[in-house]
Amino acid sequence: MKLEALLACFGQMSCVVTQSTSALIIGMLLFLVASGVTLIFGVLNVVNFAHGTLYMLGAYIAYTVYQPTESYFLAVLAGAIGVGIFGILFERFLISKVYGQDVLMQLLVCYGVVLVMDDLVKIIWGVDFRKMSMPVAFRLPPIRLGGGLVPPFYLFLIIVSMVIGLVLWFVITKTRYGKMIRAAAVNPSMVSALGIRTPVLFASVFGLGAVLAGAAGALAAPVRALTPGMGFSIVIESFIVTVIGGMGSIGGAFAAAILLGFARSFGSVGFPLFVDGLMFLIMGLVLIFKPAGLFGRAPR
Amino acid sequence: MQKNTLARDLAFAAIGLVALLCVPLLGSKAATNFIIYVSANGLLAMSLNLLVGYTGLVSFGHAMFFGAAGAYPFVLLMQNLPIGLPTGIILTLVFAAVLALAIGAICVRLTEIYFSFLTLAFQMLIYSLMMNLVEYTGGDNGLSGIPRPPFLGINLADGPTFYAFACTIFVVALVILRIIVMSPFGYTLRLIRDNAQRATFLGVNVMRTKLICFVLAGVFASLGGIIMALFAAGAFPSFSFWTNSGDAIFMIMLGGLHVFLGPVLGAVILQVLNDVVTHYTKHYGLFLGLLILTIVLGFRKGLLDFIYDRREAREQSALSAARKKAQD
Numbered sequence: 001m002k003l004e005a006l007l008a009c010f011g012q013m014s015c016v017v018t019q020s021t022s023a024l025i026i027g028m029l030l031f032l033v034a035s036g037v038t039l040i041f042g043v044l045n046v047v048n049f050a051h052g053t054l055y056m057l058g059a060y061i062a063y064t065v066y067q068p069t070e071s072y073f074l075a076v077l078a079g080a081i082g083v084g085i086f087g088i089l090f091e092r093f094l095i096s097k098v099y100g101q102d103v104l105m106q107l108l109v110c111y112g113v114v115l116v117m118d119d120l121v122k123i124i125w126g127v128d129f130r131k132m133s134m135p136v137a138f139r140l141p142p143i144r145l146g147g148g149l150v151p152p153f154y155l156f157l158i159i160v161s162m163v164i165g166l167v168l169w170f171v172i173t174k175t176r177y178g179k180m181i182r183a184a185a186v187n188p189s190m191v192s193a194l195g196i197r198t199p200v201l202f203a204s205v206f207g208l209g210a211v212l213a214g215a216a217g218a219l220a221a222p223v224r225a226l227t228p229g230m231g232f233s234i235v236i237e238s239f240i241v242t243v244i245g246g247m248g249s250i251g252g253a254f255a256a257a258i259l260l261g262f263a264r265s266f267g268s269v270g271f272p273l274f275v276d277g278l279m280f281l282i283m284g285l286v287l288i289f290k291p292a293g294l295f296g297r298a299p300r
Numbered sequence: 301m302q303k304n305t306l307a308r309d310l311a312f313a314a315i316g317l318v319a320l321l322c323v324p325l326l327g328s329k330a331a332t333n334f335i336i337y338v339s340a341n342g343l344l345a346m347s348l349n350l351l352v353g354y355t356g357l358v359s360f361g362h363a364m365f366f367g368a369a370g371a372y373p374f375v376l377l378m379q380n381l382p383i384g385l386p387t388g389i390i391l392t393l394v395f396a397a398v399l400a401l402a403i404g405a406i407c408v409r410l411t412e413i414y415f416s417f418l419t420l421a422f423q424m425l426i427y428s429l430m431m432n433l434v435e436y437t438g439g440d441n442g443l444s445g446i447p448r449p450p451f452l453g454i455n456l457a458d459g460p461t462f463y464a465f466a467c468t469i470f471v472v473a474l475v476i477l478r479i480i481v482m483s484p485f486g487y488t489l490r491l492i493r494d495n496a497q498r499a500t501f502l503g504v505n506v507m508r509t510k511l512i513c514f515v516l517a518g519v520f521a522s523l524g525g526i527i528m529a530l531f532a533a534g535a536f537p538s539f540s541f542w543t544n545s546g547d548a549i550f551m552i553m554l555g556g557l558h559v560f561l562g563p564v565l566g567a568v569i570l571q572v573l574n575d576v577v578t579h580y581t582k583h584y585g586l587f588l589g590l591l592i593l594t595i596v597l598g599f600r601k602g603l604l605d606f607i608y609d610r611r612e613a614r615e616q617s618a619l620s621a622a623r624k625k626a627q628d
Contacts, residue, residue: 047413097597103358103413108553108596111546115589123583232542236424239417280425284406287418291410 006270017148019265025154025223027261028161032216034238034245034253035168036209042185042248043205046095047103049110051238052231053117054210058083058217059226060125063132066221072135079218080211087210091203099202114231121228130226138222157219164215165254172250181205185248240283246293255294305482313475320467324460332463334575336531338567339470343524344544345551345563346477347517352549353557354481355513356493357408360416360545361423364403365518367540368426369396370525375443375535376436384451389526393519400518401511408510411496420542427540442536446529456530466527473523478560480516489513550592556604565604 009015033055040048062079066072094113098105138153172178184191184201192198224230241260245252260279267275286293323331344366351357374392377383383391407418430437437443448456456462480486488509491499496506529535538544547570555566577587599606 047417094593094597103416104352104549104553104557105596105600107358107360107416108550108592111550112589112592112596115543115585115592117589119583119586119589123586236421240421243414243417276428277425280421283421284418287410287414288406291414 003270006266009266009269013147014149015269017146017150019269020262021148021150021154021158023261023265024158024258025261026264027258028158028165029216029220030234030237030241030260031165031254031257032161032212032219033234034241034257035165035250036212037235037238038242038245038248038250038253039181040206040209041242043181043188044095044099044202046099046106047110047239048095048206048209049107049235050090050113050117050231051209051213052233052235053114054083054087054213054231055217055220055234056121056226056228056231057086057117058214059132059221059224059230060121060130060217061214062218062221063125063130063226066132066135070136072137072222075132075221076215076218079221080215083214083217084207084211087214088203088207090210091206095206096199096202118228118231125226125228127228132221132226134222153222157223160219161216164212168212168250177204237279240279243283243293244286246295249293249295252293252295306479309478309482310475313471313478317467317471320471321464324463332459333531334571336463336466336527337571338564339466340524340528340531341548341551341571342564342567343470343473343527344521344548345555345567346474347520347524348548349552349557349563350477350480350489350513350517350520352552353562354486354489354493355510357510357514358412358416358549359407359419359514359517360542360549361419361421362517362521362548363542363544364423364426364540365396365400365521366525366528366544366548367535367537368430369399369518370522371529371532371535371539372430372437372443372525374526374529375446378446378448379443384449385456386451389523392526393522396518396522397515400515404511404514404518408507408514420545423540423542423545427537427542430537430540437535437537440537442534444534446533448530462530466531469523469527473520474561474564477520481560485509485512550588553592554595556606556608559604559608562604 009019033051036054037048037051040046040051058079061082062075065078066075069075090113094109095106098109134153138151138156140152142149142151143155172181180191180196180201184196184198184205188198191201237260241253241256244259245254245256260282263278263282264275267278271278320335323335344362347365348359348362351359351362370392373395374388377388377391378385381388403419403422407415407422410418431439450456454461454465456465481489488499488504491502491504492506492509499506499509525535525539528539551566551570552563553566554569555564556562573588573591574584577584581587
């Protein structure tokens, strides 16, 4: 425990700024992954335990595209689109076979996919850590912000992921497609009776979730170490986020992801050994006192 | 439980135990090692099936009782206290029961996927604690070496004696599990699985029953972990890692949820696969993952469940054929 370090940090503007920036990065990346998990759960009623695999795949695809092209933009685009395509295939050939089946079957299918993909990544990219270098455009001196120093790339990451989040919010609340998604979450058979092809809708929602996870992985590639098991911790954190925010609630996922980002970032100053424990503690408290989550519908 | 079925089960268990004890006569070290592995992992899977198959609670964190509440405390106790093996085993099981009571009290309030992920989260929490408390748990390296003081003339440092000990513990544990499953308590679990609301109407305290089941499952998993610790001469992080929970769920699925010994068969099959696959390739995950997908999507049920359902169906059709004949 280094609680005095945490207090000292709050006393210094530069420390608060640094930790808040890293909190926002952790939180926003987590939000991109968790919003996919919560979207897929809300509409398809499947908990995609393999969502972290999509994040991992996004990072590795971005890494591979970046090596020859040196274009971060292309790398992120390839990561998002590649994972989106993978996600649609995954949904069509595997997940769609276990719709409406019990949790055991769904978990096992995802477990199988996680095992296969982790090993495939090992075969293709090797077991060692990989690191994508910082894109050339961002090799700039850090920006002075409220007494703290912030690398420009960090600001870029936060802004881009916020823009993606806003686009997601717009699509879901303002467009016809978003209306179909929200309707399908409430009553899929009614939606299909109204002439909307639900299998296509379901595949597209899964694809959308995959694109978000792939984009998050690709965006994070320059600041995270790439390893074959990297998807696991983020899928656990995404689940914590969905539970705290409420299963199926995107706004809840956003609030919970930011909360977790701050808990992680400032926790690593004050009590580095208990950061993981703190997240599980928050989740445990929410489950005990408000099982539906802060913004969620009641569990069935 | 009716007396005659109990007698039948006991006879069956005795025959099984004698058969297991005859295996060393084959003189194959690989065969006895294989059976010890299956005893440890089989207990993990059987205890998990108390939750998954009988109560409908899919726990995804059961390996925490195998490692963190089984192998680890047992090795720590034996290394640091001047106690005998039976005392060490009993203290470990008590520890597992207390831990399962604390974790279960929170987890059983939830159902379905919420329960699965909360158990997984607890497992990861404990795993990260274990990784951090390096001075007690050895971190990544785990704990090596375990003293095996002889008791009652039994010396577990001796290979054949340990084999007999492991088999006996395994069979006795299976008998106790069988008695639990066939008791009124066991049928209450099935009632909760099939319709928790009806169970409440009938005056069953659903939460308490689930909690007792969770504690029992934790204790038997811990026993499996103890056998594993004695066999592997230590406790290692992989015992409590989440993939071990995943494998246990797969064993149940592979062997069958609704036939008593299904999970043991699953443990046997998985162990055979493990030996065969790791012999030919280092890409165990790839192979295992593809197999899981094939079985889940193709077969859709465990092997013994499949056979059992086939037999049921045949008996049904024979019955209706007989009825038809009687009508003619």
